[in-house]
Amino acid sequence: MSATVIADIARIAHWKQVASAHDTDRMLRWSLPRVAASSRRVDEAERALGRPLPKQVRDFLCLADGWPALHVDSDLFGTAELIAGRAQSLTDRPDALSVLDAHGLASKDVVVIGGSEHDLDLFVAVLDGAPTLGGAVLWIAGQEVDQFPTFEAFLV
Template identity: 35%
Template sequence: MPERNSWPVVLGLTISAKRELRLRDPEDSDDETLPRVKLSPEELEALEREHGGPFPQDFRDFLLHADGWPGVYYDLDLFGSPELQGAGRWPVAEQLLAVYTGEGVMARIGLDPEGVIPVAAGDGNDLVLLIRPGRKDEGQVSWILGGEEYVRAEDYKAFVEFIMTLLRS
């Protein structure tokens, strides 16, 4: 298996892709936002305790390199500690999770609402869920858009790399 890019490389390539999009199509591109400053290991451990245990390794690694990224892809925010503690689009994510559960979307795509953590959301109907450790398919990421699973990534880094490809297309 080939070596994967490190988080600094993935984040740098995503920043570059956002910049390229803005130059290529200034009318239709999103704001040129940047990831937040990373969490310390101690801050991450405290956040994990608040959420009932450790996060999957790729998400942990992301938070140790960037404490979230508001507006990474148009209005889609990658959650960091502020959102995971209830700020920003966290209430939107909770509401979407409840709606998608009530409408049977979660069951249809094989996700247990208790076995996921919202890790990104947008203003509309974008909800990104990370499957908790100890659950079937742990560490995978599901992006639900308009009641349908838009993409299922093998892990959090693959999800961010998918966003990078969207920015480049």
């Protein structure tokens, strides 16, 4: 992760704390990133997934092991969610399959890196060696909402 992205993560965390102080009714979760995962734990997640994570995602997990409520009510998954299988079960959703198919991708070409338990939001990282969009992140919520060229672009 570049120094700029690390600084951006700190900036986002700071503003989440400021917003939390003003949200006296606690309408939203204002979580901070989790403590970094060890390389061994990230290796374990990759074994559970049966494929390597995109490099930028792996680097992020070694900096922060996920970030609950990164985007409103959507979590950025950490190794616990990846190992438990929460992530990959979401790629079977018809909207996700449709978006992947439109890009010439299959479930095996991506890793779900985040999503919401209450909304349709789903964040999918395309594996580095995929037929198209390698390293990109797709935001899916019933359809493709946005596309980011890299995980770092998605994050900040």
